[in-house]
Amino acid sequence: MIAGYLIIGLFILGIWGMVKKDNLIKKVIALNIFNSSIVIFFIYLGSRTGSTAPIMERGIKDIVDPLPQALMLTAIVIGISLTALALSFIIKIYRRHKTLSIYKIQKKSEHE
Amino acid sequence: MTETILILLIILGILSLEFKDLLNAVICLAIFSLLCSLLFYYLHAPDVAIAEAAVGAGVATVIFVLTINKTRRKEEVEEEE
Amino acid sequence: MKESEIVDMISRKLAPYILLFGLYLISFGHLSPGGGFQGGVVLASAVILLCLSKGVTQVQKLFPTEKISLLETSAFFLFLLIGIVGLLAGKFFLENFLPLGEAGEVPSGGFIFFLNIIIGLKVGAGISLICFYFFREK
Amino acid sequence: MNNLVILIVIIPLIASFFCLIDKYIPHLQLAQIVSIGATLICMALLAVLFPPIFRGDVVSYSVGGWKEPLGISLHMDGFAWISSCMSMVVALFALIFAWAEKEHGNLFYFVFLIFIAGMQGVTLTGDIFNMFVFFEIFSIASYILIAYEGKTKSILASFNYLLISSLGMGFFLLGIVILYQHTGVLSLNDIANLMSKAGNSDFTLNLALICFVVGIGIKAAFIPLHIWLPDAHAFAPHPVSAILSGIAIKVSFLAIWRIILLFQAFDIEHIFLWVGAFTAFLGVIWAVAQVDSKKLLAYHSISQIGFIVVSFGVGRPLALDASYYHLLNHAFFKSLLFLCIGSVIYATGQRHIHKLGALRKKMPTVFFSFLVGMLAICGIPPFDGYASKALISISLNKHPVVYFFIFLSSIITVTSFLKLSGIFTGKPNKEKTSFISYKIPAKMRLSLVALSIICLATGIAPHFWIRTLDTFVTGRKLDIIPTVYSLHQLVATLLMVGLGFALYLFIRSSPGKKTLRFIRGFRLGLNNSILLVVVTFLIFILLSWIVAKGFVQF
Numbered sequence: 001m002i003a004g005y006l007i008i009g010l011f012i013l014g015i016w017g018m019v020k021k022d023n024l025i026k027k028v029i030a031l032n033i034f035n036s037s038i039v040i041f042f043i044y045l046g047s048r049t050g051s052t053a054p055i056m057e058r059g060i061k062d063i064v065d066p067l068p069q070a071l072m073l074t075a076i077v078i079g080i081s082l083t084a085l086a087l088s089f090i091i092k093i094y095r096r097h098k099t100l101s102i103y104k105i106q107k108k109s110e111h112e
Numbered sequence: 113m114t115e116t117i118l119i120l121l122i123i124l125g126i127l128s129l130e131f132k133d134l135l136n137a138v139i140c141l142a143i144f145s146l147l148c149s150l151l152f153y154y155l156h157a158p159d160v161a162i163a164e165a166a167v168g169a170g171v172a173t174v175i176f177v178l179t180i181n182k183t184r185r186k187e188e189v190e191e192e193e
Numbered sequence: 194m195k196e197s198e199i200v201d202m203i204s205r206k207l208a209p210y211i212l213l214f215g216l217y218l219i220s221f222g223h224l225s226p227g228g229g230f231q232g233g234v235v236l237a238s239a240v241i242l243l244c245l246s247k248g249v250t251q252v253q254k255l256f257p258t259e260k261i262s263l264l265e266t267s268a269f270f271l272f273l274l275i276g277i278v279g280l281l282a283g284k285f286f287l288e289n290f291l292p293l294g295e296a297g298e299v300p301s302g303g304f305i306f307f308l309n310i311i312i313g314l315k316v317g318a319g320i321s322l323i324c325f326y327f328f329r330e331k
Numbered sequence: 332m333n334n335l336v337i338l339i340v341i342i343p344l345i346a347s348f349f350c351l352i353d354k355y356i357p358h359l360q361l362a363q364i365v366s367i368g369a370t371l372i373c374m375a376l377l378a379v380l381f382p383p384i385f386r387g388d389v390v391s392y393s394v395g396g397w398k399e400p401l402g403i404s405l406h407m408d409g410f411a412w413i414s415s416c417m418s419m420v421v422a423l424f425a426l427i428f429a430w431a432e433k434e435h436g437n438l439f440y441f442v443f444l445i446f447i448a449g450m451q452g453v454t455l456t457g458d459i460f461n462m463f464v465f466f467e468i469f470s471i472a473s474y475i476l477i478a479y480e481g482k483t484k485s486i487l488a489s490f491n492y493l494l495i496s497s498l499g500m501g502f503f504l505l506g507i508v509i510l511y512q513h514t515g516v517l518s519l520n521d522i523a524n525l526m527s528k529a530g531n532s533d534f535t536l537n538l539a540l541i542c543f544v545v546g547i548g549i550k551a552a553f554i555p556l557h558i559w560l561p562d563a564h565a566f567a568p569h570p571v572s573a574i575l576s577g578i579a580i581k582v583s584f585l586a587i588w589r590i591i592l593l594f595q596a597f598d599i600e601h602i603f604l605w606v607g608a609f610t611a612f613l614g615v616i617w618a619v620a621q622v623d624s625k626k627l628l629a630y631h632s633i634s635q636i637g638f639i640v641v642s643f644g645v646g647r648p649l650a651l652d653a654s655y656y657h658l659l660n661h662a663f664f665k666s667l668l669f670l671c672i673g674s675v676i677y678a679t680g681q682r683h684i685h686k687l688g689a690l691r692k693k694m695p696t697v698f699f700s701f702l703v704g705m706l707a708i709c710g711i712p713p714f715d716g717y718a719s720k721a722l723i724s725i726s727l728n729k730h731p732v733v734y735f736f737i738f739l740s741s742i743i744t745v746t747s748f749l750k751l752s753g754i755f756t757g758k759p760n761k762e763k764t765s766f767i768s769y770k771i772p773a774k775m776r777l778s779l780v781a782l783s784i785i786c787l788a789t790g791i792a793p794h795f796w797i798r799t800l801d802t803f804v805t806g807r808k809l810d811i812i813p814t815v816y817s818l819h820q821l822v823a824t825l826l827m828v829g830l831g832f833a834l835y836l837f838i839r840s841s842p843g844k845k846t847l848r849f850i851r852g853f854r855l856g857l858n859n860s861i862l863l864v865v866v867t868f869l870i871f872i873l874l875s876w877i878v879a880k881g882f883v884q885f
Contacts, residue, residue, distance in 0.1 A: 002115050003114045003115050003118055006115060006118035006119060006121075006122060007118065009122055010118070010121060010122055010125060013122065013125045013126065013129070014125070015498070015865055017125075017129045018494065018498060018861050019858055019861050019862045019865065020858065021129060022187075022188075022858075023134070023187045023188070024490075025134055025137075025138075025176070025179065025180065025183070026129060026134075026137065026187070027494060028176075029128055029129065029137060029138070029141050029176075030129060031494065031497055031498070032141060032168075032172070033125045033128075033129075033141075033144070034498070034501050035497075035501060035504075036144070036145070036148055036168075038501055038504050038505055038508065039148075039160070039164075040118075040121075040148065040151065040152075041505075041508055042504075042508045042511075043151075043152055043155050043157050043160060044114070044155060045508065045512050046155075046157075047155035047156050047157065050156070051156070052156060053156040053157070053158050053226070054156070055158075055224075055225060055226065063156075064155075064156045064157070067511070068157075068508075068511070069157045069159055069160050070159075071460055071507070072157075072160055073159060073160055073163055073230070074460075074464060075504060076160065076163050076164060076167055076168075077163075077167075077230060078464075078467045078471075079167075080167045080168075080171060080172060081471060082471070082493065082497055083172055083175070083176075084175055084323050084327075085471065085474060085475070085493065086490065086493055086494070087175055087176065087179040087327075088326070088327070089478065089486050089489060089490040089493070090179060090183065090490070091179055091182050091183060092478075092481070092483075092486050093483065093486055093487060093490065094182070094183040094184075096483040097483070099188060100183055100184060100187070100188065101188045102856070102857050102858065103856070104188070105487065106856050106857065109483070109484060109487060110854075158226035159226045159227070159228065159231070161226070162218070162226055162227055162231045163230060163231050163234070166231055166234040166235050166238060167234055170234065170238045170241070171234060171237065171238065171241070171320055171323075171324070174241050174245075174324060174327075175323065175324065175327050178324075178327040178328060179327070182327075266348065266351045266352065269348060269351075270345075270348045273341065273344060273345055273348065276341070277341070279395075280334060280337075284396060285392070285393060285394060285395055285396040286334075286337045286341070286392075286394050286395065287394055287395040288395045288396040289395075
């Protein structure tokens with residue numbers, strides 16, 4: 001039960017970082033934390049259904065539900081591609097505006 | 113065990129969001145991913161653990177560091193709006 | 194980039210083992226933890242390690258960007274092709290069309306083994322390419 | 332027969348491979364030909380699928396031979412068939428337009444085809460997790476397409492879109508977690524069975540539903556979640572704007588539609604009535620204030636999605652059909668308008684409304700296509716917008732306040748298009764323009780003319796179209812279809828045009844200009860936009876909790 005609350009804390013931490021942080025790279029870090037928190041949540045909930053990893057061998061019983069793991073693998077894959085894309089955008093934005101602060105960038109692009 | 117790792121994760125998350133030096137923040141994120149993968153292993157999800165270790169702690173850290181290398185290392189001081 | 198003897202030595206000795214581990218993850222993906230994606234990322238991480246220690250220009254002599262790009266493209270096509278072979282054999286898309294071996298052995302998964310190899314190559318090539326671009330961007 | 336369903340997703344992927352090897356075979360324009368060929372083949376496949384779909388069958392396919400609860404399955408019913416057709420048609424003409432521009436390399440077509448495949452997947456998928464995966468595929472493709480030209484503004488817009496939409500997809504994933512944990516099913520059919528047995532009274536299920544609605548709602552862009560849209564659609568390459576405005580937001584909205592009807596969440600459907608009214612009204616107010624021609628059209632996309640959402644919120648079969656009809660029409664005329672403005676910008680290199688003028692004589696084809704699109708979006712008979720707008724107002728007869736907002740938005744729509752048409756009819760601009768040839772390629776002209784003909788065709792016999800849509804969308808529920816060309820509707824249209832013209836005179840005066848400048852200056856930063864998404868999520872949860880407790884009846 002405590003673990004559930006802690007995961008919710010992690011979730012809120014990610015959202016807070018995305019809303020509040022001014023730096024673009026920090027925003028992407030916060031996005032990573034946010035995604036991780038959901039992955040942890042699903043794996044945590046799925047792990048309570050059994051006591052062994054879902055690997056088929058003879059005589060293994062009481063495995064955990066393998067579906068959440070398969071789904072979260074996909075989510076991790078999507079997360080890394082999003083991170084790479086966002087970081088490449090950040091490099092391009094930095095080259096033009098010479099700053100990583102979203103506040104300054106928006107101010108500069110308004111005057112164009 | 114789960115709770116301990118989660119508390120560590122929250123601490124690392126706060127640190128990686130609060131460090132003014134972006135390189136430190138990214139290293140914290142790498143440790144965050146590594147602890148995540150430990151947690152997944154503990155929660156009977158070895159597949160996800162391997163993926164998270166390889167992706168989160170390996171590739172993601174490298175591209176974050178390269179991005180910081182290409183841009184700037186210190187976070188700018190926020191100006192009041 | 195400053196050259197460091199220790200880093201250079203260790204990464205050169207370590208990279209083949211990482212590649213081997215990646216291949217193990219790919220080829221035993223259907224029996225033990227691991228699989229095409231994880232193995233592919235591990236393969237790419239060996240390339241990245243070499244990039245970090247030797248510099249990206251040196252590594253690209255060993256793994257030229259065009260070849261890696263071609264590898265990724267053809268792996269993408271092969272994946273679709275394997276799916277379509279199932280379709281042409283009168284079965285469903287991406288359905289197994291090879292005989293199954295005994296459970297627990299490497300050939301037990303039918304075409305999953307080949308699918309994993311293709312995915313591994315595709316992911317390894319793709320992530321190496323991403324990192325090459327990040328290294329080279331000036 | 333069943334294999335055709337999966338082929339609709341696979342063929343764009345196979346074609347995208349040929350786009351990648353284009354660089355090894357120069358001077359053949361392989362990428363362009365293959366991508367257009369792929370859309371044509373997909374349309375042929377859809378035509379083959381027409382007879383069973385028209386009979387009301389559902390064509391299903393299980394990938395890898397794994398049946399429903401275990402494997403990945405695709406279902407094509409009438410609803411999916413017609414949205415699939417719509418996206419293919421718009422994508423085809425956008426591709427022809429892109430070919431005429433000659434600026435795009437083979438990677439553009441590669442990403443474009445991945446985008447199409449992802450969108451087809453969203454419409455066809457049979458379970459909610461694959462919907463997530465296909466959504467991510469087509470949104471990652473759209474981030475790349477928006478930033479494709481490499482201008483700083485488009486990269487910034489794409490980055491904003493990426494952050495906001497990733498947050499939304501995170502909520503979507505959270506919804507999947509809650510749904511799976513609570514019920515243990517993910518496939519849409521299983522959810523439908525579950526709901527028909529138990530009914531929808533569970534708060535946890537409502538929570539999952541709201542996660543889905545807010546997550547996809549960011550892509551469908553109704554008002555509190557629309558903030559990324561104007562920049563992203565305005566600064567994208569022209570064919571990309573056409574498909575983003577024409578089909579991407581539609582496909583997302585159709586996914587919401589399917590999920591809400593699946594969960595039988597009629598309370599939330601009624602919230603959409605009000606959301607839609609405000610979306611239509613506020614969107615058009617911002618639209619009329621813009622001076623950038625593509626941004627004006629982008630805000631109109633928001634406003635028109637409001638019309639669609641309103642009619643969906645009414646929830647009766649006639650309103651649902653009207654909503655779908657308007658959605659279909661909007662897909663065609665909005666992509667036509669974007670391509671028209673795109674060809675103007677292609678020929679003149681200028682996108683500011685007041686710096687363009689008197690293009691009517693110089694670009695007659697573009698002018699007439701623009702006229703078709705403009706009359707359609709304003710709702711003038713006999714164009715297609717009139718029929719669907721009339722049906723929407725008929726279905727709103729029990730909600731006079733909402734109808735008032737919708738009528739007001741129609742008036743301002745007329746005004747803003749009078750303003751936009753100034754680039755064709757107004758005075759020529761004073762800047763030196765001698766080096767501009769005003770010639771556009773024949774392929775560009777072809778796609779404009781073809782889309783105009785489609786706009787005319789879908790407008791001409793509204794009765795026929797609404798009958799057809801009734802068969803596909805709601806499954807033959809309508810007994811009588813109200814006549815569209817009634818005296819009441821015609822008078823309302825006349826009144827709308829008159830008031831719109833009066834308002835146009837007002838915005839050209841100096842107090843009007845000052846008001847518009849004030850509206851234009853209103854802007855939310857990225858941080859506030861993300862905050863707004865989170866707050867919307869919380870508000871939706873609060874509303875659903877209030878409704879579930881029975882404090883308020885909608």
